[in-house]
Amino acid sequence: MNDLKLKDLRYLVAVADERHFGRAAALCFVSQPTLSAQLKKLEQTLGVQLIERAPNNVTLTSAGQEIVARARRILEASDEVVTLARSHRDPLAGRLRVALLPTIGPYLLPRVAPALRKALPRLELRLYEYQTAPLLEKLQAGQLDVGILALPVEAPGCDARELYNEPFTVALPKHHALAARKTLRVADLKGETLLLLEDGHCLRDQALEICSRVGTKDSQDFRATSLETLRHMVATGAGVTLLPQLASRGAWGNARGVAVRPFASPAPARHIGALWRKSTARRSAIEAVCRVIMEHAL
Amino acid sequence: MNDLKLKDLRYLVAVADERHFGRAAALCFVSQPTLSAQLKKLEQTLGVQLIERAPNNVTLTSAGQEIVARARRILEASDEVVTLARSHRDPLAGRLRVALLPTIGPYLLPRVAPALRKALPRLELRLYEYQTAPLLEKLQAGQLDVGILALPVEAPGCDARELYNEPFTVALPKHHALAARKTLRVADLKGETLLLLEDGHCLRDQALEICSRVGTKDSQDFRATSLETLRHMVATGAGVTLLPQLASRGAWGNARGVAVRPFASPAPARHIGALWRKSTARRSAIEAVCRVIMEHAL
DNA sequence: GGGTGTGATACATAGAATCTATCGATTTGA
DNA sequence: TCAAATCGATAGATTCTATGTATCACACCC
Numbered sequence: 278m279n280d281l282k283l284k285d286l287r288y289l290v291a292v293a294d295e296r297h298f299g300r301a302a303a304l305c306f307v308s309q310p311t312l313s314a315q316l317k318k319l320e321q322t323l324g325v326q327l328i329e330r331a332p333n334n335v336t337l338t339s340a341g342q343e344i345v346a347r348a349r350r351i352l353e354a355s356d357e358v359v360t361l362a363r364s365h366r367d368p369l370a371g372r373l374r375v376a377l378l379p380t381i382g383p384y385l386l387p388r389v390a391p392a393l394r395k396a397l398p399r400l401e402l403r404l405y406e407y408q409t410a411p412l413l414e415k416l417q418a419g420q421l422d423v424g425i426l427a428l429p430v431e432a433p434g435c436d437a438r439e440l441y442n443e444p445f446t447v448a449l450p451k452h453h454a455l456a457a458r459k460t461l462r463v464a465d466l467k468g469e470t471l472l473l474l475e476d477g478h479c480l481r482d483q484a485l486e487i488c489s490r491v492g493t494k495d496s497q498d499f500r501a502t503s504l505e506t507l508r509h510m511v512a513t514g515a516g517v518t519l520l521p522q523l524a525s526r527g528a529w530g531n532a533r534g535v536a537v538r539p540f541a542s543p544a545p546a547r548h549i550g551a552l553w554r555k556s557t558a559r560r561s562a563i564e565a566v567c568r569v570i571m572e573h574a575l
Numbered sequence: 576m577n578d579l580k581l582k583d584l585r586y587l588v589a590v591a592d593e594r595h596f597g598r599a600a601a602l603c604f605v606s607q608p609t610l611s612a613q614l615k616k617l618e619q620t621l622g623v624q625l626i627e628r629a630p631n632n633v634t635l636t637s638a639g640q641e642i643v644a645r646a647r648r649i650l651e652a653s654d655e656v657v658t659l660a661r662s663h664r665d666p667l668a669g670r671l672r673v674a675l676l677p678t679i680g681p682y683l684l685p686r687v688a689p690a691l692r693k694a695l696p697r698l699e700l701r702l703y704e705y706q707t708a709p710l711l712e713k714l715q716a717g718q719l720d721v722g723i724l725a726l727p728v729e730a731p732g733c734d735a736r737e738l739y740n741e742p743f744t745v746a747l748p749k750h751h752a753l754a755a756r757k758t759l760r761v762a763d764l765k766g767e768t769l770l771l772l773e774d775g776h777c778l779r780d781q782a783l784e785i786c787s788r789v790g791t792k793d794s795q796d797f798r799a800t801s802l803e804t805l806r807h808m809v810a811t812g813a814g815v816t817l818l819p820q821l822a823s824r825g826a827w828g829n830a831r832g833v834a835v836r837p838f839a840s841p842a843p844a845r846h847i848g849a850l851w852r853k854s855t856a857r858r859s860a861i862e863a864v865c866r867v868i869m870e871h872a873l
Numbered sequence: 874g875g876g877t878g879t880g881a882t883a884c885a886t887a888g889a890a891t892c893t894a895t896c897g898a899t900t901t902g903a
Numbered sequence: 904t905c906a907a908a909t910c911g912a913t914a915g916a917t918t919c920t921a922t923g924t925a926t927c928a929c930a931c932c933c
C-alpha cells in the first residue's frame with residue numbers, strides 16, 4: 278500500500294526550504310521530534326534516505342531533491358483542491374442545471390428570468406428543454422439538478438414541490454362559432470377536432486384526458502412538434518386545441534386567425550412543479566429558484 | 576491547516592469510479608463504514624458536499640467531479656514519488672557526482688574509468704574538475720558526492736580515505752644536464768628555475784614546499800593554468816617542474832623536448848584520497864568506487 | 874408488506890502522531 | 904583545550920483518529 282501522507286510531504290518540503298529541522302518544524306506548527314520522527318518514517322516507507330543529517334548542515338540526497346520537486350507539485354495541487362472546494366461553498370453560487378418542459382420553458386422563462394438573475398446573481402443557470410421522460414432520466418442520472426414539469430410524476434428518489442397552477446384555455450380558429458363566447462366549458466368541445474402535440478409531450482396526454490369525457494374527434498394524422506406549429510394549424514381552421522394559460526399570452530394572444538378563450542370556473546388545469554433528487558446537494562439553491570418562480574409565474 | 580489526506584482522496588476516487596460505497600470500500604481494502612465516515616469527514620474539512628447519496632444511486636456533485644479530477648492527478652503524482660523512490664533504492668545505481676583535482680582527473684580517469692563502468696554498471700558517474708577550495712565548498716553544500724584530492728585536507732563533517740600514494744617525478748628540458756641521470760634527489764634541484772601552476776592548485780603548494788628546503792628560483796612572472804601548459808614551458812627550456820607520477824606517463828612521457836626522471840627513494844609524494852560527507856546517503860556507492868580506484872590507480 | 878440492498882450510526886480498539894524531556898554528537902569560542 | 908551552544912535523535916506518555924464489527928434506517932421491489 279502506498280502509505281504516503283500529504284503531511285509528511287509538507288514536512289519534507291519544509292526541511293528542503295529551511296535546511297534545518299527546528300525551523301522546518303516551527304513552519305509546520307509541530308515539534309522538532311515530531312517532524313524528525315515522521316520524516317524518518319517517510320524515508321522508511323519509501324525505502325530511500327531523503328535527507329543527509331549532519332550537525333549544522335542538513336542536505337537533501339539526490340533522491341530527496343527529486344522527490345521534493347514532485348512533492349511541491351503535489352502540495353500545490355492539494356491546495357488547489359482546497360481553494361476549489363472553498364469556491365463551491367456558497368450554496369447560492371455555481372452552476373444549476375434546470376430543465377423545463379417544451380410547453381413551459383418558452384412561456385415561463387421570459388417572465389422569471391430577470392427576477393432570477395436579480396435574486397440569485399451568483400447562480401449560473403444552465404437551461405434545458407426536455408419532455409417528461411428524458412427529463413426524469415437525466416435528473417436521476419445526475420445530469421440535471423432540477424426539472425420543471427407537470428405534476429404528479431412517478432420519480433423514485435425525488436422530491437417535488439408545486440410552483441403554480443396553470444389553467445388551460447381553448448384556442449380556436451378566429452371565425453369558429455365558439456369564438457363568440459367569452460368563456461367555454463369542456464362540454465362545449467364535443468364533436469370538435471382536437472389538434473395535439475406529438476407523443477411524449479405530457480400536454481398531449483393531459484388534453485386527451487380532459488377531452489375524452491366529452492368526446493372530441495382526434496386528428497389522427499397530425500402531430501405537432503411544438504405549440505408554435507399547433508398555433509399555425511389552429512389558424513388554418515384545422516381544429517381546436519387546449520393551451521396552457523402562460524402560452525396563451527404572447528405569440529398566441531396576438532396571433533391572427535386564432536382566438537383564445539378561458540374555461541369557465543372550475544377550469545381544468547395542470548400543476549406545474551419542480552422536481553429534484555432527494556439527495557441533491559443543491560437543495561437551498563433549488564428552493565431559492567422555486568421561490569422566485571412562484572412569485573413571478575402568474 | 577489543510578488537513579487533506581491522500582487516503583481520503585483515494586476513497587473519493589474509488590467512489591467516483593464505482594458509484595457504490597461498498598465496492599469502493601472493497602477496492603480500497605477497508606470496510607464500508609470506514610470509507611463512509613472518512614468521506615463524510617473529507618466533505619466536512621472541505622466544507623462542500625462531494626457526493627450525492629441516494630439508495631442505489633451514488634452520484635458526484637459538480638464540486639465532487641472537479642475535485643475528483645484533481646485528486647486523480649494528485650494520486651498519480653504520489654505514485655510517481657513511490658516509483659521514483661524505488662529506483663533510488665539500489666545503492667549502486669543512480670547518479671554519483673565525483674569531482675577530481677585538475678592535476679588528477681585527466682591522468683587517473685583513463686586508467687580507472689573502464690574498470691568503474693564494468694564494476695558498477697548501474698552507477699551513473701558525473702565527473703567534475705575543481706581545485707581543492709571550490710571542491711570542498713561544493714562537497715559540503717551537497718552539490719558533490721565525492722571529491723578525489725590530495726590529503727590531508729581540512730573539511731569538517733567529512734570523512735576521508737587514502738586511495739593511493741603518488742610519488743613526484745621531475746620534468747626537465749631534454750638537454751638539461753640533470754636529464755643524463757637515471758634518478759634525482761630533491762637537493763639536485765638547487766638553483767633550478769621551478770615552473771609552477773597558478774594559485775589555487777594544491778600541486779603548486781606541494782611543489783613549493785618540497786623545493787623550498789633546497790632553494791630553487793621561482794619564475795615569478797609565469798603561472799601555468801594546467802599541466803599541459805607547463806609541459807610546453809618545460810620543453811622550451813624555461814625551467815623544470817615537479818610532476819605527479821600518473822601525469823608523467825601518457826603525454827608527458829612521450830613529449831619531445833622533455834625528460835622525466837624519478838626521485839631516488841624515498842621519493843617525495845602526495846597522498847591522493849577520497850573525501851565525502853559523513854552524512855552522505857551514498858556511502859556504499861562511494862566505497863565501491865574507492866575500491867575500484869585503489870585497484871587500478873597505479 | 875416483508876425481503877433485499879445500501880449507506881449511516883454506535884461503540885470499542887488498535888495504531889499513529891504528537892508532545893515533553895533528555896541524550897549525544899559536533900562545532901565554536903574564549 | 905575545554906566549556907557552552909547548537910541541533911537532531913531517542914524515550915515514554917498521551918491524545919487523536921482511522922478502522923472494524925454489529926446494527927440501524929431507509930427506500931425500493933416483488
